[in-house]
Amino acid sequence: MSMRSGEDKPPSANDWAGLVLVGQLGLTVAIPILLGIGAGLFIDSKLRSSPIATLIGLLLGLAAGVYGAYRLVTSLQ
Amino acid sequence: MLWKLPNIVVPVEPIFGPITSTLLLSVVDAILIFVIFYLFSRRKKVLPGRVQGALEWLVQSMLGLCQDVAGKEKGRRFFPWVFAIFLYVLLGNLWEIIPGIETFGTINHELPGCANATGFFLADKNLSNCITPWFRPPSTDLNFTLAIAVISVVVTQIYGWRMLGARAQIGRYISLREGPIGLFVGLLEAILELARIISFGFRLFGNLFAGDTLLLVISFLVPFVGAIPFYFLEIFVGFIQAFVFAMLTLIFLTLGTTSHGHEDPEEEHAAEVQHEKQARLEHALGD
DSSP states (O other): OOOOOOSSSOOOHHHHHHHHHHHHHHHHHHHHHHHHHHHHHHHHHHHTOTTHHHHHHHHHHHHHHHHHHHHHHHHTO | OOSOOOOOOSSOOEEETTEEHHHHHHHHHHHHHHHHHHHHHHSOOSSOOHHHHHHHHHHHHHHHHHHHHHOHHHHHHHHHHHHHHHHHHHHHHHGGGSTTGGGOEEEOTTSTTOTTOOOSSOOOGGGTTOEEESOOOGGGSHHHHHHHHHHHHHHHHHHHHHHHOHHHHHHTTSOOTTHHHHHHHHHHHHHHHHHHHHHHHHHHHHHHHHHHHHHHHHHHHSTTTTTHHHHHHHHHHHHHHHHHHHHHHHHHHHHHTSOGGGGOHHHHHHHHHHHHHHHHHHHHHHO
16 A cells, blocks of 8 residues: 655545554554453452463553554555 | 533433434434435436435445455455445434434433423423433444444454455464464454454544533533534544544455465565566567
């Protein structure tokens, strides 16, 4: 997908797609982290293993967020 | 002060049995879309009238968008889903710009100060926040937005399954070929799918619930005139959010039906060189 449009060209469909994807970027990073922490807290409360599962969830969420952002950005090219 | 601040609640209240105010309007939405497009497709004219022209423009520009993003053949296959989601979400959003839509409803006697409220139209300004509305814009209900988000993600899975095959689709999440790193990446992919449902659902819900609440509160602070600029803002937001939802569905459908092979840069480069050679050859032959 190309993000560059000429000076006199109207924005193309792929420019719109790029714009929408950039809007998605923030949530792609944030939500997996919250999801990981939430799942970790739930597991910890069930198994009474605090804070191991929460930390694992946080790290997994972080990794998923970074990976998701990377996937989104590379899909723009 | 003309009225009291409306009773703003996040979960929707049922108005009749299990039927909620948002469910009512979402069903009305579906019927409205069906009726408009049924009438339009039954009485097609060669020279389109105003309504037919507008609808044809809408369909054509959306189809063009799908084909630009996903490619000609895929774009045509994805178009019905993308367009249906766009229209449904758009109508679901735009209910909120009907002024006073949430002032029709039944009296909720359980609210503070509303025990003795009576009357169909509440002329008494002290009781003006005792209403449980019959009509509430569907997108201000998390059930509605999450349901469409789930549909969007499930459709992506089904298309991936059908167009790439079962092996490639399962291999996306459980891949033993690249060792432990492949397994880990597969796990991340699965987390991302789940996160996508949440991000789709909460974005739409957050934007529209905030907009709806904004209109209610501004109407309370500055009655009649205060909300006018915000109505224009909400038309804009409603349109943008519907477009974003449809566009993201389209993009993830496209990504979900593209095999992992395209991520190999060498292979891609080789294909590009081959394509360039072909083009040059054709050009030379043409001359």
